[in-house]
Amino acid sequence: MNATDFYRNRAAYVAEIETLDAEIRNIVARVLADRRTIVTSHDAFQYFGRDYGLEFVAPQGLSTESEASAKDIVRLIRQIRELGIRAVFVENIADPRLLERIADETGAAIGGTLYPGALSGPDGPAPTYLDMMRHNAMTLAQALTS
Numbered sequence: 001m002n003a004t005d006f007y008r009n010r011a012a013y014v015a016e017i018e019t020l021d022a023e024i025r026n027i028v029a030r031v032l033a034d035r036r037t038i039v040t041s042h043d044a045f046q047y048f049g050r051d052y053g054l055e056f057v058a059p060q061g062l063s064t065e066s067e068a069s070a071k072d073i074v075r076l077i078r079q080i081r082e083l084g085i086r087a088v089f090v091e092n093i094a095d096p097r098l099l100e101r102i103a104d105e106t107g108a109a110i111g112g113t114l115y116p117g118a119l120s121g122p123d124g125p126a127p128t129y130l131d132m133m134r135h136n137a138m139t140l141a142q143a144l145t146s
Contacts, residue, residue: 038085041094092113
């Protein structure tokens with residue numbers, strides 16, 4: 001391969017990313033402003049929220065190793081109730097039990113599984129970075145617009 005091939009491949013991939021970015025913006029635009037607060041297992045989606053106008057809240061911080069305190073969980077449950085959040089989202093790399101308990105406590109539904117960076121297997125919904133981003137946007141929009 002030579003430099004021309006690398007630049008051509010780069011340009012093609014950047015074009016795919018830009019197309020996906022526009023697609024995600026269109027998907028998220030369908031979500032009403034008062035439904036744009038999203039509860040996940042931990043704060044891995046801040047970049048996604050910043051770029052697409054969504055707010056992500058979580059009982060845990062950035063590390064999946066840290067435990068949420070009882071105070072953090074109570075605060076989150078109160079916030080879910082006050083904002084009328086109807087769905088919470090589990091992550092493929094996190095234990096779903098805490099969010100399942102929070103959903104039971106608040107009456108929110110489990111909106112689906114998100115992929116914060118760890119891809120699915122080749123036959124799953126997120127085998128590549130672009131598939132992961134598309135899957136996350138569609139999973140969020142489906143749960144938040146229904």
